[in-house]
Amino acid sequence: MLVTKPYNRERAVEYALRWAMGRNPLFTNFAGIGGDCTNFVSQSIYAGSCVMNYTPTFGWYYIDSSNRAPAWSGVEFFYNFITSNSGVGPYGSLVGEGELLPGDVIELGNEMGQFYHTLIVTGSEVDTYLISAHTDDSRNRRLDTYNFATARYIHIEGIRFEMDEGEDCFENLINGISL
Numbered sequence: 001m002l003v004t005k006p007y008n009r010e011r012a013v014e015y016a017l018r019w020a021m022g023r024n025p026l027f028t029n030f031a032g033i034g035g036d037c038t039n040f041v042s043q044s045i046y047a048g049s050c051v052m053n054y055t056p057t058f059g060w061y062y063i064d065s066s067n068r069a070p071a072w073s074g075v076e077f078f079y080n081f082i083t084s085n086s087g088v089g090p091y092g093s094l095v096g097e098g099e100l101l102p103g104d105v106i107e108l109g110n111e112m113g114q115f116y117h118t119l120i121v122t123g124s125e126v127d128t129y130l131i132s133a134h135t136d137d138s139r140n141r142r143l144d145t146y147n148f149a150t151a152r153y154i155h156i157e158g159i160r161f162e163m164d165e166g167e168d169c170f171e172n173l174i175n176g177i178s179l
Contacts, residue, residue, distance in 0.1 A: 001163045007090060007156045009103030011170050012048030016120045019043065020132040020139035024176045028065035030073055031135050038118040039073040040134035041105055043173075045090050045120075048103055049159040050169040053081075053089035060089050062179070075107060075115050082154060092156040100129060104155050108148040115152065119143070 019040070023029050027043055030036045042062065046052065053059035053069070060071040060081045071081035082105070085091040092105070100106070100121050106129065108117040119138075123130035128144040172178045 002088065002160045003163055004158045004160050007045075007103065007159055008048040008170075009101060009156075010048075011174075012044045012103040012120065012156075013122050015047030015170075015174050016040075016044040016122050016132040017139060018174055020122075020134070021137050023134075024173075026173070026176055026179055027062065029134075030065075034073075035117075036073075036134035038075050038078045040132075041118045041120045042072045042078065044103075044132075045105075045156065047170055047173050048156075049090045050173075051089050051159050051161045053085065053087055055087065059087075060085070075118050078118060079107060079115065079152070079154070082156070085160075088160050088162060090156055090159050092154045095153050095155040097151070097153055099155060100153050101155065104153070106131060106143065107152045107154070108146060109150040109152070111149040113150060115150075117148075 030039050052061035054061045059069045062068040062072045070077035082092045102121050104121045106119045107115045109115040119131040119133045121129050122132045128142050130140040131143050132139050
């Protein structure tokens with residue numbers, strides 16, 4: 001039976017701030033092979049949810065570099081998963097620019113509407129968000145310092161999980177011990 005629980009934004013942000021300028025040894029660094037931004041955001045969201053979706057091809061999971069869902073590390077795949085997920089794992093929706101909270105996600109796009117970079121909101125200042133990201137590593141960087149043509153704003157609404165899944169992964173994950 002699927003039940004919902006709140007997304008733990010504090011844990012997602014704590015994880016993002018801890019690993020923004022480094023790499024958790026539990027995960028592959030994709031910076032030289034396509035980018036590490038969505039991988040990092042997925043790790044942060046996982047820290048705030050402790051639930052993966054192991055659906056082949058269309059899920060959201062990471063076991064190792066060769067056994068992961070496309071949504072774990074691909075910008076468009078992540079967007080498609082998070083905004084349409086009706087199964088196990090995190091789910092979210094597009095919102096307006098001013099509606100984000102810490103732990104939510106921003107994806108940046110070019111003039112042709114192609115989205116290429118995924119960021120996690122880790123705070124805010126007057127008139128802008130503070131974000132953390134990988135590839136071009138950033139910790140609490142002002143969003144208004146980025147050069148982009150368009151953006152989409154994704155609010156993480158909650159987490160669905162099977163009733164028997166209650167194990168808390170946060171301490172092992174943030175300390176780089178196990179998934």
